[in-house]
Amino acid sequence: MACTASTASAGKQCFSTRIVRDFQESDLRNLKVDRKRFNDTLHDTCKFGTGQRWGSGQTETGMCRLSLTDSDKEARDWFVQKTKSLGCEVTVDAMGNIFAVRPGRREAPPTFAGSHLDTQPRGGRYDGILGVLSGVEMLQVLNDHAIQTEFPVGVVNWTNEEGARFPIIMVASGVWSGRIPLERAHQLQEVGSGKVTMKSELERIGYLGDTPASHESTPMAAHFELHIEQGPILEATGQKVGVVTTAQAYRWFKVEVQGQEAHTGTTPLNNRADAMLLTSYLIAHSHRLATTHNCVATTGTLEISPGSVNTIPGCVSFTLDVRAPADETLDKIESDMKRDFAALAAGEDIGGLRTGGTRGKPLTVAWQTDANTAATRFHPECVDIVRASAVSVTGSDSLVRDMTSGAGHDSVYTNLQCPTSMIFVPSKDGISHNPVEYTSPEDCAIGAEVLLQSVIRYDRLRSTREAL
Amino acid sequence: MACTASTASAGKQCFSTRIVRDFQESDLRNLKVDRKRFNDTLHDTCKFGTGQRWGSGQTETGMCRLSLTDSDKEARDWFVQKTKSLGCEVTVDAMGNIFAVRPGRREAPPTFAGSHLDTQPRGGRYDGILGVLSGVEMLQVLNDHAIQTEFPVGVVNWTNEEGARFPIIMVASGVWSGRIPLERAHQLQEVGSGKVTMKSELERIGYLGDTPASHESTPMAAHFELHIEQGPILEATGQKVGVVTTAQAYRWFKVEVQGQEAHTGTTPLNNRADAMLLTSYLIAHSHRLATTHNCVATTGTLEISPGSVNTIPGCVSFTLDVRAPADETLDKIESDMKRDFAALAAGEDIGGLRTGGTRGKPLTVAWQTDANTAATRFHPECVDIVRASAVSVTGSDSLVRDMTSGAGHDSVYTNLQCPTSMIFVPSKDGISHNPVEYTSPEDCAIGAEVLLQSVIRYDRLRSTREAL
Numbered sequence: 001m002a003c004t005a006s007t008a009s010a011g012k013q014c015f016s017t018r019i020v021r022d023f024q025e026s027d028l029r030n031l032k033v034d035r036k037r038f039n040d041t042l043h044d045t046c047k048f049g050t051g052q053r054w055g056s057g058q059t060e061t062g063m064c065r066l067s068l069t070d071s072d073k074e075a076r077d078w079f080v081q082k083t084k085s086l087g088c089e090v091t092v093d094a095m096g097n098i099f100a101v102r103p104g105r106r107e108a109p110p111t112f113a114g115s116h117l118d119t120q121p122r123g124g125r126y127d128g129i130l131g132v133l134s135g136v137e138m139l140q141v142l143n144d145h146a147i148q149t150e151f152p153v154g155v156v157n158w159t160n161e162e163g164a165r166f167p168i169i170m171v172a173s174g175v176w177s178g179r180i181p182l183e184r185a186h187q188l189q190e191v192g193s194g195k196v197t198m199k200s201e202l203e204r205i206g207y208l209g210d211t212p213a214s215h216e217s218t219p220m221a222a223h224f225e226l227h228i229e230q231g232p233i234l235e236a237t238g239q240k241v242g243v244v245t246t247a248q249a250y251r252w253f254k255v256e257v258q259g260q261e262a263h264t265g266t267t268p269l270n271n272r273a274d275a276m277l278l279t280s281y282l283i284a285h286s287h288r289l290a291t292t293h294n295c296v297a298t299t300g301t302l303e304i305s306p307g308s309v310n311t312i313p314g315c316v317s318f319t320l321d322v323r324a325p326a327d328e329t330l331d332k333i334e335s336d337m338k339r340d341f342a343a344l345a346a347g348e349d350i351g352g353l354r355t356g357g358t359r360g361k362p363l364t365v366a367w368q369t370d371a372n373t374a375a376t377r378f379h380p381e382c383v384d385i386v387r388a389s390a391v392s393v394t395g396s397d398s399l400v401r402d403m404t405s406g407a408g409h410d411s412v413y414t415n416l417q418c419p420t421s422m423i424f425v426p427s428k429d430g431i432s433h434n435p436v437e438y439t440s441p442e443d444c445a446i447g448a449e450v451l452l453q454s455v456i457r458y459d460r461l462r463s464t465r466e467a468l
Numbered sequence: 469m470a471c472t473a474s475t476a477s478a479g480k481q482c483f484s485t486r487i488v489r490d491f492q493e494s495d496l497r498n499l500k501v502d503r504k505r506f507n508d509t510l511h512d513t514c515k516f517g518t519g520q521r522w523g524s525g526q527t528e529t530g531m532c533r534l535s536l537t538d539s540d541k542e543a544r545d546w547f548v549q550k551t552k553s554l555g556c557e558v559t560v561d562a563m564g565n566i567f568a569v570r571p572g573r574r575e576a577p578p579t580f581a582g583s584h585l586d587t588q589p590r591g592g593r594y595d596g597i598l599g600v601l602s603g604v605e606m607l608q609v610l611n612d613h614a615i616q617t618e619f620p621v622g623v624v625n626w627t628n629e630e631g632a633r634f635p636i637i638m639v640a641s642g643v644w645s646g647r648i649p650l651e652r653a654h655q656l657q658e659v660g661s662g663k664v665t666m667k668s669e670l671e672r673i674g675y676l677g678d679t680p681a682s683h684e685s686t687p688m689a690a691h692f693e694l695h696i697e698q699g700p701i702l703e704a705t706g707q708k709v710g711v712v713t714t715a716q717a718y719r720w721f722k723v724e725v726q727g728q729e730a731h732t733g734t735t736p737l738n739n740r741a742d743a744m745l746l747t748s749y750l751i752a753h754s755h756r757l758a759t760t761h762n763c764v765a766t767t768g769t770l771e772i773s774p775g776s777v778n779t780i781p782g783c784v785s786f787t788l789d790v791r792a793p794a795d796e797t798l799d800k801i802e803s804d805m806k807r808d809f810a811a812l813a814a815g816e817d818i819g820g821l822r823t824g825g826t827r828g829k830p831l832t833v834a835w836q837t838d839a840n841t842a843a844t845r846f847h848p849e850c851v852d853i854v855r856a857s858a859v860s861v862t863g864s865d866s867l868v869r870d871m872t873s874g875a876g877h878d879s880v881y882t883n884l885q886c887p888t889s890m891i892f893v894p895s896k897d898g899i900s901h902n903p904v905e906y907t908s909p910e911d912c913a914i915g916a917e918v919l920l921q922s923v924i925r926y927d928r929l930r931s932t933r934e935a936l
Contacts, residue, residue, distance in 0.1 A: 231731070260902070264766040269764060274766065276767045287825050298732040301776065301777055310901070311901045321733070352820045406731065433776070
């Protein structure tokens with residue numbers, strides 16, 4: 001795709017066609033995104049699923065764009081229309097993943113930038129959205145400068161990364177990678193009392209594509225993902241770009257505590273099997289074990305039964321999300337938790353939690369593993385390319401650091417089938433999954449330029465390699 | 469109302485009319501309930517709102533007879549029809565309280581036996597039901613023996629004692645006593661997502677009576693309530709009857725913990741304001757304070773927000789039900805809890821709860837008082853009458869003990885407007901508010917005979933007093 005009147009942005013200078021294979025470091029360094037256009041577009045698309053207002057400014061609202069809702073459909077329609085207008089061919093697969101591909105000089109699997117357009121119910125404007133919108137800006141810049149890549153480049157929007165509406169995170173890249181069966185994903189029911197499934201909602205909004213959801217049908221040469229850090233490290237160190245070398249292993253457990261319902265007023269403390277009191281000890285203890293093992297453990301959901309002010313809870317179930325950089329750490333903390341939870345349920349004291357309390361009757365604890373994802377090591381070539389791009393864009397390797405991703409991302413699944421790495425930019429106060437999530441326009445633009453360079457450098461690497 | 473063919477039970481011997489005023493201790497001691505009839509009737513009425521099955525026996529199911537539901541209406545209809553057939557005049561007030569009155573030799577406020585027919589959603593066959601059904605059996609025995617009381621005697625069914633469907637416990641006796649405004653009670657909405665109110669449901673099932681809900685419109689000379697202990701003491705001591713001299717003070721609080729939502733995988737422990745972790749400390753600490761102050765504290769409901777496995781909870785709200793025999797104890801524990809919760813929220817350690825954990829960011833705690841009921845001292849004359857009746861029925865004062873009620877009961881409100889006391893019988897394993905709640909037929913009958921004697925003794929006391 002050369003620069004033509006129809007593909008170059010109006011008002012932008014159209015250089016004579018430039019071929020990536022011939023790019024020098026200075027060419028890469030001089031390649032900039034249009035910061036105003038990028039920022040405007042990013043926030044303009046936040047009209048699809050605007051969430052909770054947290055400030056008086058025009059962009060000071062969060063997002064509520066749950067996967068496959070009407071607002072997600074609007075964002076998808078915009079993405080398809082926009083990438084088509086930029087000269088892309090668009091493919092939708094059976095999971096509703098959208099692949100927009102800009103042709104290169106030669107036919108081959110494209111180098112992709114990608115992330116997701118869905119959000120948490122009380123999410124912000126950057127998580128996922130930044131990764132897709134920076135891919136769209138990349139297409140714009142390539143067109144602005146009439147740049148010809150050797151191989152196709154693409155932008156992918158992955159479905160239901162958040163797992164907030166259909167309760168498996170990264171489910172659609174998981175199907176694409178072959179790790180999650182299509183049928184299981186299609187049958188996923190909406191959380192809460194909803195009756196709809198992923199498949200019925202894909203059909204309803206018109207995004208149940210004909211192409212199989214598989215890395216075999218839509219192969220990728222590589223996958224680069226720009227994402228907000230969602231943590232406090234870059235902000236604390238004053239650095240600008242995280243080169244993501246690894247992603248934490250994580251496991252999700254559901255723990256069910258079984259005690260005995262009884263009347264709150266008439267049951268002495270020593271005659272109780274209070275499921276909520278034991279749960280409090282277990283959550284406090286899981287936090288201590290996480291501290292000991294230098295990892296993180298969190299209880300994000302909890303259900304209490306029967307849920308009456310004057311009935312001692314007979315049953316409590318809660319989730320534990322445990323993450324560590326190494327699989328072995330998770331093995332160890334899981335084993336410690338299972339041993340200690342059973343001891344606490346039997347009435348033993350651990351770490352003084354029961355000191356000063358009244359020993360009641362024994363309870364039981366049951367475990368269920370809902371997710372178990374091994375630690376990810378991203379592809380060394382992609383990691384090197386991201387690092388080189390970050391130093392080139394920021395002008396200093398002191399502004400760049402290697403990082404581990406605390407969160408799961410679609411890149412964890414793409415890494416199973418193609419070279420992958422990720423780019424992090426700072427999150428204000430380390431906050432995400434929250435309406436106030438914020439990354440400055442400058443930092444967003446730096447991230448987008450690192451993404452742009454990374455994709456071009458990878459294309460150049462491929463052409464160099466094939467030329468050898 | 470003398471003994472006539474229409475009011476004496478078929479097949480029962482009809483003594484010549486006996487006047488309570490002339491009763492001797494031996495007459496009282498020889499007055500027995502019909503144990504088979506009483507047990508059969510009690511379990512037969514459990515077909516109205518049968519709950520969860522817990523055993524294979526015919527009566528081994530719990531109850532789910534939420535106030536003003538269709539099954540509650542069936543139980544009410546049965547009660548009205550039954551007491552009318554036994555010669556009672558029935559009055560329904562604006563809270564749906566049902567007063568069935570058997571005339572005496574003279575017109576005056578009746579001496580009442582009473583309790584409630586509604587149950588918890590996962591309740592048993594005795595809580596409340598025993599008190600009403602033993603009142604019905606009392607009417608039967610009075611008729612069997614053609615006993616004429618000096619003053620009327622009655623049986624009252626109080627509406628929504630449990631507070632399980634409309635969230636104020638003992639709300640209808642509270643209105644009767646003048647402590648709760650009628651309007652507030654009528655407007656109470658069904659818990660959960662229901663839209664109906666107490667008033668709309670009273671209308672729907674035909675129990676919105678014309679009589680004002682007030683002790684002035686339906687005055688009582690006295691109120692006696694037979695109830696299961698709902699605790700383990702009588703069973704543990706091998707005693708048969710509790711003479712309830714006092715009822716615990718209790719306070720209900722709603723505590724709201726405000727932290728900050730953040731991503732579970734990317735937020736280090738020291739950067740968190742985890743509302744669920746702090747809540748765990750608070751619940752564990754409330755239990756320690758209850759131990760210290762020799763009272764009880766319970767968290768029966770808890771809501772977590774946003775409630776996503778991979779989001780650190782930004783907000784948790786939970787209830788605390790705190791009870792003690794003395795108001796001063798509650799003043800002290802409330803003050804201790806408020807001081808210590810604030811300190812824990814600010815990050816201080818109390819009692820080693822934070823030892824071995826990671827100090828995060830500060831959170832805030834807000835309190836709301838939902839109920840505040842002072843300790844109750846039941847009427848000395850009624851207490852003495854119950855004690856004398858219990859010794860008479862069991863034949864030994866070693867089988868009788870004075871007790872404090874741990875739970876709230878309608879008697880707590882009636883005691884504000886008329887002499888009141890209560891009778892406790894043993895609860896198997898101290899369990900109630902649970903389908904397996906159980907009191908043996910023998911113990912139920914003993915309780916019913918104590919109730920019967922108490923009402924007759926009170927009638928005799930009144931007639932003696934008026935004769936002086």
